[in-house]
Amino acid sequence: MKRPGxxxxxxxxxxxxxxxxxxxxxxxxxxxxxxxxxxxxxRSAVRATYLEAGIVRAGLSTDHPDIAAVxxxxxxxxxxxxxxxxDGRWYGRNADFGTKSTIPLDLQxxxxxxxxxxxxxxxxxxxAIVVGVPLDASTVFYVVDSMQELNRSLQVLAIxxxxxxxxxxxxxxxxxxYAARYVVRPMSxxxxxADNISAGDFTARLDPGTEPDLARLATSFNKMVDxxxxxxxxxxxxxxxxxxxxxxxxxxxxxxxxxxxxxxxHMSGRAAAAAVLVSEEAERFQDLVTDxxxxxxSDQPAEPEPTDIAELARGVCRTQKISEGIVTVRPGTDVIxxxxxxxxxxxxxxxxxxxxxxxxxxxxxxxxQRDESWLLDVDDEGPGVSPLDRAIIFDxxxxxxxxxxxxxxxxxGLGLAIVHQHVTAHAGTVTVxxxxxxxxxxxxxxPRTSQ
Amino acid sequence: MIEDDDRIRMSLGLALEDEGYTVRAxxxxxxxxxxxxxxxxxTVLVDLMLPGIDGFExxxxxxxxxxxxxxxxxxxDDTHDVVAALEAGADDYVIKPVAVKELSARLRALRRRARxxxxxxQIMVFNGLExxxxxxxxxxxxxxxxxxxxxxxLLCELxxxxxxxxxxxxxLERVWEYDYGDERLVDVHxxxxxxxxxDNSATPQRLLTVRGLGYKLQR
Numbered sequence: 001m002k003r004p005g006x007x008x009x010x011x012x013x014x015x016x017x018x019x020x021x022x023x024x025x026x027x028x029x030x031x032x033x034x035x036x037x038x039x040x041x042x043r044s045a046v047r048a049t050y051l052e053a054g055i056v057r058a059g060l061s062t063d064h065p066d067i068a069a070v071x072x073x074x075x076x077x078x079x080x081x082x083x084x085x086x087d088g089r090w091y092g093r094n095a096d097f098g099t100k101s102t103i104p105l106d107l108q109x110x111x112x113x114x115x116x117x118x119x120x121x122x123x124x125x126x127x128a129i130v131v132g133v134p135l136d137a138s139t140v141f142y143v144v145d146s147m148q149e150l151n152r153s154l155q156v157l158a159i160x161x162x163x164x165x166x167x168x169x170x171x172x173x174x175x176x177x178y179a180a181r182y183v184v185r186p187m188s189x190x191x192x193x194a195d196n197i198s199a200g201d202f203t204a205r206l207d208p209g210t211e212p213d214l215a216r217l218a219t220s221f222n223k224m225v226d227x228x229x230x231x232x233x234x235x236x237x238x239x240x241x242x243x244x245x246x247x248x249x250x251x252x253x254x255x256x257x258x259x260x261x262x263x264x265x266h267m268s269g270r271a272a273a274a275a276v277l278v279s280e281e282a283e284r285f286q287d288l289v290t291d292x293x294x295x296x297x298s299d300q301p302a303e304p305e306p307t308d309i310a311e312l313a314r315g316v317c318r319t320q321k322i323s324e325g326i327v328t329v330r331p332g333t334d335v336i337x338x339x340x341x342x343x344x345x346x347x348x349x350x351x352x353x354x355x356x357x358x359x360x361x362x363x364x365x366x367x368x369q370r371d372e373s374w375l376l377d378v379d380d381e382g383p384g385v386s387p388l389d390r391a392i393i394f395d396x397x398x399x400x401x402x403x404x405x406x407x408x409x410x411x412x413g414l415g416l417a418i419v420h421q422h423v424t425a426h427a428g429t430v431t432v433x434x435x436x437x438x439x440x441x442x443x444x445x446x447p448r449t450s451q
Numbered sequence: 452m453i454e455d456d457d458r459i460r461m462s463l464g465l466a467l468e469d470e471g472y473t474v475r476a477x478x479x480x481x482x483x484x485x486x487x488x489x490x491x492x493x494t495v496l497v498d499l500m501l502p503g504i505d506g507f508e509x510x511x512x513x514x515x516x517x518x519x520x521x522x523x524x525x526x527x528d529d530t531h532d533v534v535a536a537l538e539a540g541a542d543d544y545v546i547k548p549v550a551v552k553e554l555s556a557r558l559r560a561l562r563r564r565a566r567x568x569x570x571x572x573q574i575m576v577f578n579g580l581e582x583x584x585x586x587x588x589x590x591x592x593x594x595x596x597x598x599x600x601x602x603x604x605l606l607c608e609l610x611x612x613x614x615x616x617x618x619x620x621x622x623l624e625r626v627w628e629y630d631y632g633d634e635r636l637v638d639v640h641x642x643x644x645x646x647x648x649x650d651n652s653a654t655p656q657r658l659l660t661v662r663g664l665g666y667k668l669q670r
Contacts, residue, residue, distance in 0.1 A: 249458075252459050252463075256462040286550070308664055319631035336663040
């Protein structure tokens, strides 16, 4: 199972915390309130009963008193039901005489023993309290006081407290979500800096000052990028230095080889073959060094200028000795592009050469635009590029499968790496796809920039 | 040939002799300039990194003495170096290692540039600028200008197509006979030409840049 993200976890943590705290507080406050209210209610019930007991005692002090009338005279309201137990007989006010059956026996025993008492019970209308007061040796006065109203209040209280607890939980979750967002936000700086770096911008750094808590991360991150870029620069400089140092001996080699080659008709067959080999390899060596130097200059920014891309493409076709007619411009396309002319000539030349070596020659160069992009497609009618190769085809020293036999003189596999690098220097992308109808399509997409 | 690397001097000398040239090779700019004063060569090949007087200064001094065609043969390919050498007055610039056939082609193209222009025999006048292709003369407000062969050829190409835009690639093909060349050659030569034929080279009135396309000589 996928682990939930940091934000989800922080949010959940805050919500659970808020739930636990608010539930505990709610429970505690409910119980305290309930106990307090019940005690208050009980006390008032007892007090009222004693008061009524006094009235009843006074009413009974006559000879042959009308017990029912005495009880009826009590102003007990609807919630209180008074009963009297006298000489083994029960007296009630009216039809609710059944009340006597709700009085617990142990309370009866206690009160009969001359001890006043109160007990909470449940009656058909809900919780109630029964208070018993002995009036004399043979008479006990009971009042059953319904606490239905209190019960309803407590229910309302419970609902309110539950709602408050739920709201607190939701508030906790919201707070957690916000806090997580706040905490995670500095991460987005790291992410965007890392994105910039992977896009080739090695000037991207984090400012350790803006987020004191992330200062260490920022410092380490910057150090890492510094080292990485220094290392890349060293590598590039090394490649440039090596290539540069190779130029003078190569010049000697190339010139000497051409002298040898000129004499090959006067040589033995073996020597002539060797002279041809030396000369050809010197030439290939020279191409390789030229390409390596081109690659090692990747840190230099492009020098864009307004350029008629169609004219430039036709010029490259001429120098590559292929028909200018393959260059087409889609209707409505602005052909003045902001590009580095030298690099773009190289891009096109390399793509055409690539098509020649691996795709049977370029068949179309299509210039167009879409939304905010300039598009340039170079098509061929070769076998295309397998999805597996597409990922690596722009890497250095990658050669097409057809060239793996290495019989022909098709370069060192730096051509497309140079294309990729030059396009990247223009902040563009180069991709290879299948051309509709077979073959490969190399597509360059550049962001349109104003002139 | 002014080249301080012994092996290159020797191998390139041999190879160029094979191509039919007579080569006089020296190791320093000082020797080269002395030799040129004594017995002028048809074309000078010069390296940029030289002991003593460097290639840039050497080109400037040779150019001061005359319009001998100069080709830079250097391992340095920074824009800065290329432009500086061309601005000093070099006609062409090749980067080591250069194939002998390529160098030979450059030399031949430079020699052809020296010939009179065949296509435009008549005198052409543009706003005070008078071009006499046959005589190889250019006059600005009646005063004769001293143009190198490359500058002269470039001006003639533009003049033949006056009022039309010529792309840098077209000019490279027509003047330098490059299939595929360095457009900086054109840009720097245009700049040099402007300094000679414009009244104020900062605000050209005759030789105009057409953005994204190339250059044209105003009719």
